[in-house]
Amino acid sequence: MWAVTVQDSGPSNGATPPVLGWAQVPDPTPGPGEVLIAVTASAVNRADVLQAAGNYAPPPGASQILGLECSGRIAAVGDGVDGWSVGDQCCALLAGGGYAELVAVPVQQLLPVPDGVDLVSAAALPEAACTVWSNLVMAAGLSAGQTLLVHGGGSGIGTMAIQVGKALGAGVAVTAGRAETLTACAELGADLLINHRTDDFVERIADAGGADVILDVMGAKYLSRNISALAVGGRLVVVGMQGGTTGELNIQALMRKQGSVISTALRFRPLTGTGSKQAVVQQVRDRLWPPVAAGTVRPVIDTVLPMTQAGQAHRRLVAGGHFGKMVLQVPTHDGIDDNQRTSEGTDR
Amino acid sequence: MWAVTVQDSGPSNGATPPVLGWAQVPDPTPGPGEVLIAVTASAVNRADVLQAAGNYAPPPGASQILGLECSGRIAAVGDGVDGWSVGDQCCALLAGGGYAELVAVPVQQLLPVPDGVDLVSAAALPEAACTVWSNLVMAAGLSAGQTLLVHGGGSGIGTMAIQVGKALGAGVAVTAGRAETLTACAELGADLLINHRTDDFVERIADAGGADVILDVMGAKYLSRNISALAVGGRLVVVGMQGGTTGELNIQALMRKQGSVISTALRFRPLTGTGSKQAVVQQVRDRLWPPVAAGTVRPVIDTVLPMTQAGQAHRRLVAGGHFGKMVLQVPTHDGIDDNQRTSEGTDR
Numbered sequence: 158m159w160a161v162t163v164q165d166s167g168p169s170n171g172a173t174p175p176v177l178g179w180a181q182v183p184d185p186t187p188g189p190g191e192v193l194i195a196v197t198a199s200a201v202n203r204a205d206v207l208q209a210a211g212n213y214a215p216p217p218g219a220s221q222i223l224g225l226e227c228s229g230r231i232a233a234v235g236d237g238v239d240g241w242s243v244g245d246q247c248c249a250l251l252a253g254g255g256y257a258e259l260v261a262v263p264v265q266q267l268l269p270v271p272d273g274v275d276l277v278s279a280a281a282l283p284e285a286a287c288t289v290w291s292n293l294v295m296a297a298g299l300s301a302g303q304t305l306l307v308h309g310g311g312s313g314i315g316t317m318a319i320q321v322g323k324a325l326g327a328g329v330a331v332t333a334g335r336a337e338t339l340t341a342c343a344e345l346g347a348d349l350l351i352n353h354r355t356d357d358f359v360e361r362i363a364d365a366g367g368a369d370v371i372l373d374v375m376g377a378k379y380l381s382r383n384i385s386a387l388a389v390g391g392r393l394v395v396v397g398m399q400g401g402t403t404g405e406l407n408i409q410a411l412m413r414k415q416g417s418v419i420s421t422a423l424r425f426r427p428l429t430g431t432g433s434k435q436a437v438v439q440q441v442r443d444r445l446w447p448p449v450a451a452g453t454v455r456p457v458i459d460t461v462l463p464m465t466q467a468g469q470a471h472r473r474l475v476a477g478g479h480f481g482k483m484v485l486q487v488p489t490h491d492g493i494d495d496n497q498r499t500s501e502g503t504d505r
Numbered sequence: 506m507w508a509v510t511v512q513d514s515g516p517s518n519g520a521t522p523p524v525l526g527w528a529q530v531p532d533p534t535p536g537p538g539e540v541l542i543a544v545t546a547s548a549v550n551r552a553d554v555l556q557a558a559g560n561y562a563p564p565p566g567a568s569q570i571l572g573l574e575c576s577g578r579i580a581a582v583g584d585g586v587d588g589w590s591v592g593d594q595c596c597a598l599l600a601g602g603g604y605a606e607l608v609a610v611p612v613q614q615l616l617p618v619p620d621g622v623d624l625v626s627a628a629a630l631p632e633a634a635c636t637v638w639s640n641l642v643m644a645a646g647l648s649a650g651q652t653l654l655v656h657g658g659g660s661g662i663g664t665m666a667i668q669v670g671k672a673l674g675a676g677v678a679v680t681a682g683r684a685e686t687l688t689a690c691a692e693l694g695a696d697l698l699i700n701h702r703t704d705d706f707v708e709r710i711a712d713a714g715g716a717d718v719i720l721d722v723m724g725a726k727y728l729s730r731n732i733s734a735l736a737v738g739g740r741l742v743v744v745g746m747q748g749g750t751t752g753e754l755n756i757q758a759l760m761r762k763q764g765s766v767i768s769t770a771l772r773f774r775p776l777t778g779t780g781s782k783q784a785v786v787q788q789v790r791d792r793l794w795p796p797v798a799a800g801t802v803r804p805v806i807d808t809v810l811p812m813t814q815a816g817q818a819h820r821r822l823v824a825g826g827h828f829g830k831m832v833l834q835v836p837t838h839d840g841i842d843d844n845q846r847t848s849e850g851t852d853r
Contacts, residue, residue: 296765376756389773390780395756406754408724408743412768415780417644420760425737432738432763 158184160222160257161467161485166211174475175209177223177468185220185254185261187235192264194247195232198280198461199224199255201470201483202313203374203397204424208253209471215253216425223467224255224485225424228270228279238264246270248279250287250438252424255280256467258487263428265435268442272450281456281482282449285317287423288396290445291437293321293370296419297392301326303369306362306386308379310347311338313482314396316457318372319345324448330365332358334477341480345457362386370394377404380418387414395420457481463488506532508570508605509815509833514559522823523557525571525816533568533602533609535583540612542595543580546628546809547572547603549818549831550661551722551745552772557819563601564773571815572603572833573772576618576627586612594618596627598635598786600772603628604815606835611776613783616790620798629804629830630797633665635771636744638793639785640720641669644767645740649674651717654710654734656727658695659686661830662744664805666720667693672796678713680706682825689828693805710734720744725752728766735762743768805829811836 158181165176187193205223207213215221228248231241241247247267254260270279293299305322309315310331322329323346330349331342339350351361359382362368367388373379378400383393384407391414411418427433448454457480462470464485473479506529513524535541553571555561563569576596579589589595589612597615602608618627641647653670657663658679670677671694678697679690687698699709707730710716715736721727726748731741732755739762759766775781796802805828810818812833821827 377754380754380756389775395760398756398760402757403753403755405751406725406728406766407751408728408746408768409750411766412743412746412770413773415769415774417765417767418754418759419765420756421763422760425761426763427737 158182158258161224161464163209163223166209169211174468174472177209177471179465182222182257184259187233187261189236190238190263190265191235191261192231192238192241192247192267193233193235193259193261194227194229194249196227196229196255196258196260196487198229198277198484198486199227199464200281200284200313200485201467201474202226202284203399203474205256206471206474219252220254220260222254222257222260224253224257224260225251226280226283227251227255227260228276232259235261240264241267246276246279248283250283250423250434256464256485265428265433266438268438268446271446273452274449274456277461277484277486278456278458280484281313281458284423285313285456285482286441286445286449287434287437288314289317289321289372290441291423292372292394292396292419292421293318294325294444295437295440296421297370297394299325299327299370302328304328304330304362304365304367304388306330306332306358306368306371307347308332308371308373308375310342311335311480312374313457314372314374315342316345316481317454319347320454321445322346324453327370328365330362330368338478338480358382359385367391372396374398375400377401380404380406381410384410384414384416384418387416390415392417392419396422459483461486506530506606509572509812511557511571514557517559522816522820525557525819527813530570530605532607535581535609537584538586538611539583539609540579540586540589540595540615541581541583542575542577542597542608542610544575544577544603544606544608544835546577546625546832546834547575547812548629548632548661548833549815549822550574550632551747551822553604554819554822567600568602568608570602570605570608572601572605572608573599574628574631575599575603575608576624580607583609588612589615594624594627596631598631598771598782604812604833613776613781614786616786616794619794621800622797622804625809625832625834626804626806628832629661629806632771633661633804633830634789634793634797635782635785636662637665637669637720638789639771640742640744640767640769641666641718642673642792643785643788644769645718645742645765647673647675647718650676652676652678652710652713652715652736654678654680654706654716654719655695656680656719656721656723658690659683659828660722661805662720662722663690664693664829665802667695668802669793670694672801675718676713678710678716686826686828706730707733715739718742722746723748725749728752728754729758732758732762732764732766735764738763740765740767744770807831809834
């Protein structure tokens with residue numbers, strides 16, 4: 158099969174971006190309890206950028222190929238798989254391997270394509286849906302009438318979190334660094350818009366009574382201010398560390414808020430059991446797919462690029478200014494021979 | 506009424522302990538929704554020691570008198586109080602004022618004296634019971650088959666947490682600094698005994714598969730090691746900061762554990778509503794009082810001293826080596842005139 162490969166990770170300080178290629182690699186084989194997906198599309202996550210630069214190793218046993226989610230059709234079924242058949246459309250949460258024509262995945266990580274969502278767009282759903290649902294609902298217990306603060310409202314996670322927050326009946330505040338991003342967040346339902354370049358989010362959210370739940374991607378840089386921004390009983394959920402991994406925690410400040418700091422990552426969850434990928438995927442299917450099918454919550458897609466241009470998509474993510482997800486579509490075989498695909502594949 | 510007074514807070518660095526007295530002060534009056542308790546006994550909490558030294562201000566509106574819990578009989582009932590009558594035995598969670606002959610308290614903070622517990626011993630229950638239940642069960646969701654790590658197993662909180670953990674069906678590990686304390690913890694049901702002076706608790710608990718819940722009183726000093734000691738999905742609950750208030754939080758380490766850091770204090774909870782004192786007291790009454798009445802969970806009392814010797818009790822708490830709670834019993838009027846009480850009252 159063809160897959161995106163990391164031709165050169167670049168320096169570990171990220172001074173020059175990694176070079177991604179498009180090359181032939183061995184096909185994966187579905188093991189017991191797994192299916193093989195003929196990938197229609199994958200989507201870009203920040204973890205992919207870190208992994209390409211050599212800063213985020215896949216968990217043991219996972220594919221070394223980039224890509225944490227995909228959509229496609231089932232091409233083969235391993236032993237012991239019930240409920241899925243060859244030819245079925247699906248999307249999936251992956252521990253890796255989505256930037257490829259084929260990927261093998263445990264059946265517990267499969268989701269149906271929600272009604273009303275096309276197969277390419279479905280690639281933009283699994284990571285954002287599972288990340289947002291597992292954190293806002295399962296970890297932080299966000300409920301109707303509460304206030305949610307979403308940092309980075311224009312990201313794939315952010316655009317999903319705004320919609321899920323509103324669907325749950327919460328008030329939603331967002332931060333972003335561009336006026337046009339905030340306007341687009343408002344169109345998705347955000348109630349309180351905070352430009353972090355000009356406004357102090359702690360003051361703005363305090364005026365609104367504090368945040369019952371904060372979904373954060375900045376990590377260390379925002380740790381103290383996020384705790385200041387919590388309402389009494391508030392929960393800070395950190396799912397990204399764009400502002401560093403280690404920060405000062407004032408436990409007394411947390412105690413006065415009766416607060417919690419929670420950090421989770423889908424990729425390191427066990428496959429089955431309490432807090433597993435299976436548990437998250439099942440709740441997403443049961444509780445989030447209905448509002449997606451109803452059009453209340455929709456995948457927000459910034460751009461769809463051929464998978465051969467994954468490097469360009471990564472550079473756009475790092476540069477910022479995107480709104481929603483970048484989808485990477487596997488080139489079709491029609492009219493493209495392998496030589497052509499090789500020549501279009503190198504994406505420097 | 507007579508009450509313990511802080512005659513001299515001492516230097517803020519705690520180099521010399523505060524001087525406590527026993528003096529006449531104005532009687533409290535029960536407001537609407539409050540009862541007046543004729544106090545039989547109170548008990549010592551570390552917060553009392555901090556407050557006496559001027560390092561822990563009571564919340565706005567609370568009594569300035571020390572004492573976060575008491576037992577006694579209802580002496581008067583304010584407007585709008587149902588279900589409690591003059592003469593009823595009770596114990597109560599207090600925002601302050603327990604080190605006195607009389608205290609006024611909102612009815613939401615009242616608990617009946619569990620069957621089989623005498624009225625003096627009941628003074629040792631409210632803070633430990635409410636702290637342990639609100640944190641282990643309501644905040645951290647400890648359940649059967651999980652592993653609980655209790656730091657300071659010999660404290661009032663620790664002795665209650667061991668018993669509640671076992672009553673919930675959890676495995677219980679404890680740390681303490683003395684062999685005899687650990688032996689006594691084992692008699693209360695603790696399964697894994699860790700002497701923190703000679704053993705690395707992170708290694709010991711890792712050998713047991715990590716802690717699903719840690720109940721911590723050390724704060725900053727243990728923050729990193731506590732996160733290392735968590736099992737996947739583990740919850741660190743910090744209820745004391747004997748080792749400092751501000752520590753480094755490695756969010757990446759927390760993320761790899763899918764972990765939570767939670768900090769709560771009963772004293773700063775609102776009276777009613779979500780996460781309130783009322784919510785805690787109600788659950789304690791419904792779910793913890795039955796095993797207390799059955800003798801499965803019992804108040805562990807180190808010493809009972811006259812309330813006039815509160816200063817001695819504080820010094821014993823600070824010195825360490827106690828096991829369970831120190832109870833302070835209000836002197837009876839029989840045979841003691843006010844002069845005698847004054848002369849015995851100054852406790853330097």
